[in-house]
Amino acid sequence: MPELPEVETTRRGIKQHVLNQTITKIISRQKKLRWPIPIDALNRNLTKQKFTQISRRGKYLILRSQNGWLIIHLGMSGTLRIVPVGTKRKPHDHFELRFENKIMLRLNDPRRFGAVLWEPINFLQHPLIRNLGPEPLSQEFNAEWLSSKLRSRRASIKSLIMNNHLVTGVGNIYANESLFEAGLDPLMAGMEIKKYQCSDLVKAIKKTLKIAIKFGGSSLQDYVNPSGTPGYFQLQYKVYNRRGLPCRICKSEIIKQIHSQRATYFCKKCQR
Numbered sequence: 001m002p003e004l005p006e007v008e009t010t011r012r013g014i015k016q017h018v019l020n021q022t023i024t025k026i027i028s029r030q031k032k033l034r035w036p037i038p039i040d041a042l043n044r045n046l047t048k049q050k051f052t053q054i055s056r057r058g059k060y061l062i063l064r065s066q067n068g069w070l071i072i073h074l075g076m077s078g079t080l081r082i083v084p085v086g087t088k089r090k091p092h093d094h095f096e097l098r099f100e101n102k103i104m105l106r107l108n109d110p111r112r113f114g115a116v117l118w119e120p121i122n123f124l125q126h127p128l129i130r131n132l133g134p135e136p137l138s139q140e141f142n143a144e145w146l147s148s149k150l151r152s153r154r155a156s157i158k159s160l161i162m163n164n165h166l167v168t169g170v171g172n173i174y175a176n177e178s179l180f181e182a183g184l185d186p187l188m189a190g191m192e193i194k195k196y197q198c199s200d201l202v203k204a205i206k207k208t209l210k211i212a213i214k215f216g217g218s219s220l221q222d223y224v225n226p227s228g229t230p231g232y233f234q235l236q237y238k239v240y241n242r243r244g245l246p247c248r249i250c251k252s253e254i255i256k257q258i259h260s261q262r263a264t265y266f267c268k269k270c271q272r
Contacts, residue, residue, distance in 0.1 A: 003171030006217035058168035075114030144197035153190030
C-alpha cells in the first residue's frame, strides 16, 4: 500500500504539471473503485476549471478548485502518472484528467481499493478526513500529544502509531522502521511507554518519514512516482522485509511475526 512518503512524493510530482492548468476532459472507465466515482459531479464542477492548490492529508491527496475539492486515495495498489495526451492505456487505467497543456493525470489501480471523491463544501469536514489525527511531520504531533494518547491504551505501540485517529499516515513499513529507530519493542503496550520514550518515538517517526520522502518512498511491488520512477527507500530498511538477516546494529537475526494481520519486523536485542 502506498504510505505517506509515497503519497507526498506523488503530490510533489503532479503539482508542477497540473497546478493552474485548465481541465479539458474527465474520463472514468469504472463506475466505482472502493466507492462510486461521482463522475457527474466531477464533470459539472471541474470541466474548464483549474486546481489552485494541491495538498495532502494523511494518505489523501487534496486538489482544490474554485467549486470544491477532488479527493484521491491510492488504496492498496494505486498510482498516479503524468503522461502526454494520447499515451496508450495500460490495464487498470481507470480514471484520468486531461489538461490544456496536453498532459493527463492518470490513475492506475489494479485492486480497485483506491478512491476518487468530490467534496463541495470543505474537505476537512469530509467523513473520511474530519476525524484524522495530526500529521506526523507537524508540530502538533509531539511527545506531549503522544504521551497523552497512550496513557490508558493496552494495544501494542505499533498498532497505535498506525491508528489514523492518533496520528495519520504512519503505515506498516514506516511504523516498523520508526520503532527500530526509537529502540522500542513493537509489541509493548501503549500504556507502558514512558514520556522520554514518546519523545524518542516522535523524533524517530519524523526522521524516518523525512528520509523516505527524500528517497521517493518505497517500491516493493507496484509503486512508481508520477514520472514512472520507483522509490528507493527500501534500500535503507533496517528491519522491514529483512526476516532472518542480521541486524544492521547488533548483528542479531531480524524477527518477523504477524500481528493484527500485519507483518511486524524487529530486533529483539535492539528493541526492548
